[in-house]
Amino acid sequence: MTFDPAARQKWVPPADSPIGKRGLRPKDGHDKATGEAMYVQDISLPRMLYAKFLRSPYSQADIKNMDTSKAAKLPGVIDILRYDDPDIKDIKRAGSDPAPGSYTIYGLPGTADHYNHPMGVIVTAESEEICDEALRLIDIEWEEKQFYVEPEESMKSGAADIWYNTLPYPRPPGGNIIRDDQIAYGDTAKALETSYKVIQARIKREETTPAGVEPQCCVAYYKKDGYLDLWIKCQPTNAATEMAGLGLVDFVKVTTRVPYQGGWFGGISWLHWNNLFIYVATVVAKRVEGRPVKLIYDESNFYNMGDEYGIFEFKIGVSENGKINGVEGTMIGCREPMNKLYKTSNIKNILSKRIWPFVNRNNYCCFRHGVCECTAIDTVTNYVAAELNMDPTEVCLINDGSNGDDWETIKQWRIDNGWQNPEVRSMEEVLRIGKAAIDWDNKWHQPGTLKLPNGKMHGLGFTHCYVWHGVANTNRGAGLSYSGGVAYIRGQFSDIGVNAASARAATVAAESGLRYDDVTCRHFESELQRYAHSQPGGSLGTESNTPQMVLMARELKKWILQQAVTEAPGRPGAPPTPAAFPGKKVNELDIKDSYVFEISNPTNKKHINEVTKTSTYHVDASADLVPDHAVPYKYYMCKQAAFIEVEVDTDTGHVDIVNTAIVNDVGTVISPEGVEGQQYGGGTMALGKSLTEEIIRDPQTGVALNANLLGYGIFTMADLDKPIDCHQVETRGGNNAYGVTGIGESLGCLLAALTNAAIYNATGKWVNHIPTTPVRVLKALGKG
């Protein structure tokens, strides 16, 4: 069964309900504030063993010989798993995002493809200390190979092959270039030819890393008869399904638990480290059957790479009035950079090119991916404004639209399809609010023209995008159960801190009439993975799951009301129990705050416990109840914008961010505090990517020199002069239920190049090398 998403878009949240209400207690608040929240790192089981990887000291090298005998003799060492052991040598996973099917990743390779690559051997021992000591006792003869940390070197004709055990042979054309492809909309060449002006820009982005908080780990307990218990740190929760498909486990014998997750922000490595890591943990656990094993990769949070690393080149064809006729955008890196510009604009001619060479840096990792695309929008908008001496917010509005259509076309479509608030233009609302928040109209000036009394140069930066959606498929299997006056949302998902449990509970409470406090979310376990919420588990996942919550809650409400008017059969030999509302019909009743009441006489009310007594109810988000989206989204109509105000010290190159305003149209706000958290949280992370975050490598060895929180500059409490000013707009313009969209990923990307535009406005010079560190600012000013 399929359906048109516009039908769900029309749903309106019940009035005076928990949806959109501030002050609801977060469902995970107590656990996290008291220290009771358990993460995979905290799991400790009787007789638990620890397992650790060897990590490569080289950027590209093979193991020629390895002697583990001394390690094996160390007291406390239980098992040593070598890369060439039959148990592990064929454990691999086909890579997916962002180049499906193009490469193969091995769980324990004998080749190192980057410094600190977990490979070669895994030691299992009684303690972490013994693991570490055993790893030091392993003698390895390495064969070092040529490596490249710069894409220009890796791409050169005649360059040595790197990542050679990952890319299948024969190698794709270009040796180390894994993808050379493009997506074309319209006729960009012609658009550029016929434009008033063609503007060119080139931006380089350096390597970032999640600097995530909880290292990658997995507890696997393989018991006799093949039963396996897992505690996983992973955003998708479907490892058991995959492993069963590979014959590693019997699916029915696996219990997967997903404790709280410590800050991973997606973490779906393009090497799919997450699930592959779980495969490896399972293999290790099988070898020590009968004792649980915690497999740890200590520094994983610094050895994954954001997918925005690369070089961007743009050719932008414009008319005199700021209308963009066509854009050719190329990324030397892993993403096609232009698809979000297409989705958020009326630009009909876009050529999005990707040339993706391997480099001997870390595995690519999606942690809030979309920075590439937001960099493109930021650069295109601000370069056009600069070249034409225009206000960039005007350039944005002139080119506002979606999928190549302009606002008028979109508006008509919305009217024709019964969209909520069809004539409300999201970008206008967002710009109006954001500009007022930062006092844009009074403060914006031509570039390099405002020197402050403190000697610094004042600048404003602006960027925009649409607020993107979660996955369309919504009938992943959640469930709702009810007993004793409490509704339990069943369905496993990875709680990464977006307040998802509260948002789901608010939706169920709103639609069922129960109090928010009477709805709970049980997401850590699911028998046989029967119930798994839509992935990923962030706010996009929350958005995707909204239809499930709505439809299941409505079924629960129907059941409760039916119970209220139905006589319940008594025990054998006993008389039936009268209905709670005898003589009434279902449509004469309603539920609010966990009370069933008579609509025409609200004082006639009874608590749901009195109504349902000992009866229980279960409903699944089946394909019948929650049909899939079949129709692709026509437009992306909820927009967002970010504004920053900076002061640039032209003697030191230092940039102070003195004011930040973020405006997001999320369609409908379910949890205001949850949305806000993603705004300032994602915004801060993105500003860090723009200003301070960079992995620095020794060009001689490829070693990451600052892969730790001392040297890698994530923002601290001291780094923003003022809190980020967050504004939420609700146009009901999203494509999903209630018109919602997601938010968390968007914000982590939107501001990730914004200091470049702000510094330009302050100084009249483009830095074009991100992060825009003081050295680079000085160089742009001709002082470095």
Add this chain to the structure above:
Amino acid sequence: MSEEIKKIPRTISRREFLRDAGIVVGGTAVGSAFFLSACGEEVEVTKTVTTTAPGSTVTTTAPGATSIVTKTAADNTVTVTKYTCPVDGLEFDSLEALKAHYDEVHDGVASESSDNLINLTVNGITHQLYVKPNHSLRDVLRNEFGLTSIKDMCVGHGACGSCSVIVNGRPILSCMTLAIECSGADIQTVEGIAAANHPLIEAYIKHFCMQCGYCTPGFIVTAKALLDHNQNPSEAEIRDALSGNLCRCATYQKHPLAILEVAGKL
């Protein structure tokens, strides 16, 4: 902060026993011997060689055994060598016997010498335990006490603040502090703060100061330490005090709200 480690007296030594029993010992040489425990640890033990005067009586005891009294011959000396267990002070006639005892009784709890026996008052309860000299306070609190609120985001570099605990009233980084330095200390973790129903807990929940939650206990500990010393902090003082706690989710702007509320300013 460091205090001299409180030494708990071992069981009475043989020398002391003999002295008190009025036995005249002819001469004693005390040295060291070493063996490798089953855990791979090199263990140093006291080796005592006692040469008795002719005609004196030497009493030899073994763990759990009845005293054996050896009388010397009138004109002979007897040399008795004893090896003393560094953990419980028991004496053995051979290094092999001591090693067997050590591996059986103390294996896995190495270095249980009196030097490594410390007292810690954790969340109001005083404990006595043996710690390895190289173990951090963080390791001990997590592994021995099960206080998993104490996290590690920075791989023990002292960079993140998520391992913060209050020791004798000061917030410290437990990953950078040796447990053995803390004997006699009064330690508070977020579990204790929560058990005492400190208003910071509710304030943090109310103001949504957490997202993934991994860093939250460290922040609350630091905040509590601040309020213990300064009940009327300004926002600038709060930000300064908390600037050593890192949050990758970037919840920063909410923490001052919670702390100011508890401080009574909101």
